[in-house]
Amino acid sequence: MNFQVYNRDLCVGTIRIVGVASSSLLLVGDTQTIQLASVFDTPPESLIIGPFVPLTPK
Amino acid sequence: MTPMLQRTSVVNHLKVETLSFSSILEIGDSTFTQGFSRAIAVQREEEAFFGYEADFKSYPAFQIPIPFSPITENISMHSQQLNPITKVQNIDVIGVSASSILQIGSAKHISMEARVDHIRHLLTDHSDEK
Numbered sequence: 483m484n485f486q487v488y489n490r491d492l493c494v495g496t497i498r499i500v501g502v503a504s505s506s507l508l509l510v511g512d513t514q515t516i517q518l519a520s521v522f523d524t525p526p527e528s529l530i531i532g533p534f535v536p537l538t539p540k
Numbered sequence: 541m542t543p544m545l546q547r548t549s550v551v552n553h554l555k556v557e558t559l560s561f562s563s564i565l566e567i568g569d570s571t572f573t574q575g576f577s578r579a580i581a582v583q584r585e586e587e588a589f590f591g592y593e594a595d596f597k598s599y600p601a602f603q604i605p606i607p608f609s610p611i612t613e614n615i616s617m618h619s620q621q622l623n624p625i626t627k628v629q630n631i632d633v634i635g636v637s638a639s640s641i642l643q644i645g646s647a648k649h650i651s652m653e654a655r656v657d658h659i660r661h662l663l664t665d666h667s668d669e670k
Contacts, residue, residue, distance in 0.1 A: 487619035489547065496630040502563075502640040505575040505654035510628050511549040511646040517608065518651075523601035524658035531662045534584060537594035 546621045549644045553630045556642065563636040566643040575652040577639035578602055584661045601657040 502508050504520065530537075559565055562577070578596055596602040636642050638654065 483613060483615045485615055485617040487617065489619055489621050489623070491623045492547075492626045494628040497628060497632070499631075499633045501635045501637065502633060502642060503635070503637045504579070504640065504656060505577045505638065505652040506640045507573075507575075507650060507652060508633070508636075508640075508642045509647060509650075510551055510631070510644045511569070511626060512547050513647045513650060515648070516650045519606040519608075519653045521601050521604065521606065521655040522658070523599070523656070524660075528657070528659040529662070530659065531665050533663070534586070534588040534661065536590040536592060537580070537582070537659065538598060 546619075547624045547626050547646065549646070550625055550627045551631055551644050552628070554644070555631070556633045556636060558635045558637070559642075560635070560637045562639045564641045564643075565636065566641065567645060569645045569647070570643065571648045573641060573643075573647050573650040573652075575639040575641060577654050579638060579654075579656045580659065581656055582659045582661060585663050599657045602655050606653065 497508075499508065505518070507516070507518070556565060580594055580596070580599065582593065633642065639652070641652075
């Protein structure tokens with residue numbers, strides 16, 4: 483594959499962001515490769531009902 | 541210098557309120573960027589915090605491998621910079637957290653990974669409430 487790119491003007495006024503979190507990225511610039519991976523789990527057993535004790539007692 | 545990294549980043553005004561938990565604010569170029577964060581997020585019905593809570597190894601979210609399919613196709617890329625500037629007038633960020641990165645400048649290779657396990661902890665069963 484042949485990929486030809488012409489980068490002309492790139493001009494942004496204002497960027498307003500509340501949060502960049504959990505291995506996220508805010509990049510003002512060029513890049514060659516980006517690889518992002520994310521795992522989020524909240525299984526049924528993650529709802530615990532009972533008195534407050536540490537999750538796994540020492 | 542490779543043709544990809546020819547543009548210069550210009551930010552006239554940058555405001556960041558908080559950087560926390562191994563986050564980075566980088567001004568300048570980079571070749572390799574790697575980020576990794578793990579979190580056990582516990583929400584309790586009432587305020588209760590124990591210093592020692594749990595081991596990551598007891599939750600599958602931190603164990604399962606993330607498969608990446610390898611890039612086999614050969615791509616020949618040519619870019620021409622007709623205006624070699626990336627300009628941003630104003631950036632306003634409240635928080636950068638948990639191994640996140642805010643970079644002004646070019647980056648060659650970036651790889652980031654995040655794993656979060658959410659747990660809710662209630663005192664009583666609320667399921668019969670309307």
